[in-house]
Amino acid sequence: MEDTVTRIQLALPLALACALSACGGGGSSPPPPLDTATRIAAAQQTATSNANCVAVSPFYYEIGDKSGAIASGSVGGNTYVASTQMNIASASKWLFGAYVAEVRAGVLTAGDTQATHMQSGYVSMTNACLPSMTVATCFNALSNNTYTAASLGKFHYDSGHFQKWGVDNGMAAMTGADVASEYQRVLGSDIPVTFNGPLLAGGAIMSAEGYAVFLRKILNGQLRIANLLGDQKTCTLPGVCATAEYSPIPVAWDYSIGHWVEDDTAGDGSFSSAGAFGFYPWIDSTKTYYGVLARMDSGGSGFASYECGGNIRKAFVTGVAQ
Numbered sequence: 001m002e003d004t005v006t007r008i009q010l011a012l013p014l015a016l017a018c019a020l021s022a023c024g025g026g027g028s029s030p031p032p033p034l035d036t037a038t039r040i041a042a043a044q045q046t047a048t049s050n051a052n053c054v055a056v057s058p059f060y061y062e063i064g065d066k067s068g069a070i071a072s073g074s075v076g077g078n079t080y081v082a083s084t085q086m087n088i089a090s091a092s093k094w095l096f097g098a099y100v101a102e103v104r105a106g107v108l109t110a111g112d113t114q115a116t117h118m119q120s121g122y123v124s125m126t127n128a129c130l131p132s133m134t135v136a137t138c139f140n141a142l143s144n145n146t147y148t149a150a151s152l153g154k155f156h157y158d159s160g161h162f163q164k165w166g167v168d169n170g171m172a173a174m175t176g177a178d179v180a181s182e183y184q185r186v187l188g189s190d191i192p193v194t195f196n197g198p199l200l201a202g203g204a205i206m207s208a209e210g211y212a213v214f215l216r217k218i219l220n221g222q223l224r225i226a227n228l229l230g231d232q233k234t235c236t237l238p239g240v241c242a243t244a245e246y247s248p249i250p251v252a253w254d255y256s257i258g259h260w261v262e263d264d265t266a267g268d269g270s271f272s273s274a275g276a277f278g279f280y281p282w283i284d285s286t287k288t289y290y291g292v293l294a295r296m297d298s299g300g301s302g303f304a305s306y307e308c309g310g311n312i313r314k315a316f317v318t319g320v321a322q
Contacts, residue, residue, distance in 0.1 A: 034319045039070070039071065039315075039316045039319050040316070041321075042315040042316060042318070042319050042320055042321045042322075043061075043063060043071045043312050044071065045315070046311050046312050046314075046315040046321045047061050047073060047308075047312050049321070050311050050312075052304070052307040052311055053075065053308040055307075055308070056278060056293075056295060056300070056304050056305055056308050057075050057076030058076030058077050058080055058295065059076065059080055059278070059293055059294060059295035059308070060072070060073070060075070060081055060082060060084065060292075060293075060295070061075065061292065061309065061312055062208055062291060062292050062294075063291040063312070064212065064289065064290055065219065065288060065290070066219035066220045069212065070289075070316075079295075080294050080295055080296075082207065082209040083207050083209055084207055084208070084294065085206065085207050086205065086206070086207070086277070086279065086294065086295075086296035087203075087204075087277060087279075087296055088204050088206050088275045088277075088279040089202045089275030089277045090201065090202050090274065090276055091204070091206075091211065091275040091281050092199075092200070092273075093201050093202070093259065093273050094214075094225075094259045094273035094281065095191075095193065095204060095214065095258070096200050096201065096258045097228075097257035097258020097259055098187055098214070098223050098224075099186055100112055100115075100165070100257065101223070101224040101225040101228055102186045102187060102223065102225075103169070103186060105224065106227065106228065108231075108257070111168075113257075114153070114161075115161045115165040116162075116256075116257040116258050117232065117255055117257070118156055118157055118158060119152070119153050119156070119243075120152065120161045120164060121147050121148050121150075121151045121152035121153075122147055122158065122161050122163070122164045123146075123148050123151045123158040123160055123161075123245070124144065124146035124148065124158070124160060125139075125144040125158055125159040125160035126143070127159050127201075127202060128141065129197040129199035129203060131175075131176060131196060132175075134172065134173050134174055134175055134178075134198055135166045135171045135172055135173070135174050135200065136172035136173065138163065138197070138199065139160075139163040139166075139167050145160075146160075151245060153243065154244065154245045155234050155235065155236045155243060155245060155246075155255060156245040156246045157246055157247050157248055158246070159202060161201075162201040162258075163199070163200055163201065166200050176194075176195030176197045176198045176199075176203055178198075179195050179200065179203070180193050180194045180195045180204075187217075188223075191214050192210040192213070193205070193206050194206075202276070207294070208292040211279075211281050211292055212290065215281060215283060215290035218283060218290075219283065219287060219290060225257065226287070228257050229256065229261075229271045229287070230254070230256050231256050231257055233255060233256045233263075234256075235252070235254060236249065236253055236254060236255050236260075237249075237252040237253070240252045248276075248302075248303070250303065251264045252265075253267065256271075258273065259273045260272045260273060262282075262306075262310070268284070268310070268313075269285030270283065270284050270285055270310070271283045271285070274302025274303060275302050276300070276302055277296045277298060278297050278301060278302060278305040279292075279305070280293040280294075280306050280308075282310075284313065289313070289316070291309060291313055291316075293305045293309035293312070
């Protein structure tokens with residue numbers, strides 16, 4: 001009887017271990033790593049069925065890594081495809097941030113940081129840059145060049161910060177076409193960008209596939225902004241911090257060098273630069289994947305595109321449709 005009890009006592013830990021690890025007797029092995037097909041299917045289902053995505057349809061989306069696109073598609077018809085040219089509005093800001101990082105060889109001055117973090121005190125720009133204007137003539141039109149001392153050091157989303165930096169740093173005489181040529185000289189001739197005027201914070205015209213080239217260059221470390229994503233980020237939401245005056249984003253994201261950091265309590269830490277018409281580019285927090293949700297709606301919203309694009313990103317990363 002004693003031997004029997006002993007054998008049972010010895011067998012219990014082994015039985016428990018096998019139950020937990022599915023060992024022996026035809027038990028299953030650990031699940032395989034998440035495969036690409038599952039990620040793509042989850043992203044596609046989310047893009048076509050998620051309520052936030054239905055709300056912003058039609059659009060084109062693309063997700064990829066440093067080597068190229070992995071998942072992509074046109075939703076709601078072929079209004080938008082990879083090559084569709086459109087005004088990307090504030091998605092231009094990330095290009096500007098990358099440009100500043102390049103011309104400064106990756107080391108920003110205090111003035112650069114204030115300008116690219118929208119804390120320089122130039123908060124009165126109307127964005128009315130006509131195609132015939134230069135960076136300087138646009139900045140000096142109307143009340144665009146008004147300096148507000150009380151706003152210095154406070155986050156205030158406005159195009160004036162970037163335009164003032166351009167005037168002070170060798171871009172004053174540039175037209176929109178000149179700005180595009182300068183960006184290609186500094187960021188690379190492989191980035192296909194044009195400008196509809198000299199508005200540095202919002203005048204770029206690009207396609208999703210063109211912007212993806214820019215994002216892949218960041219992932220590959222070919223641009224100095226790659227090491228500055230989220231650098232010296234600043235609080236943006238009024239009421240949350242005393243150093244924030246105005247933000248078009250209704251949640252507590254931070255802001256860095258021409259780009260947002262999606263690090264509110266519901267965010268995943270991705271870096272992005274949504275445009276007013278709905279163009280939403282991003283790089284995930286691990287700097288592994290990039291994405292673009294491309295559409296141009298004059299009554300649109302960059303945040304609405306984020307609400308869709310962020311779900312597509314989560315679906316792709318987790319393999320679970322959102």
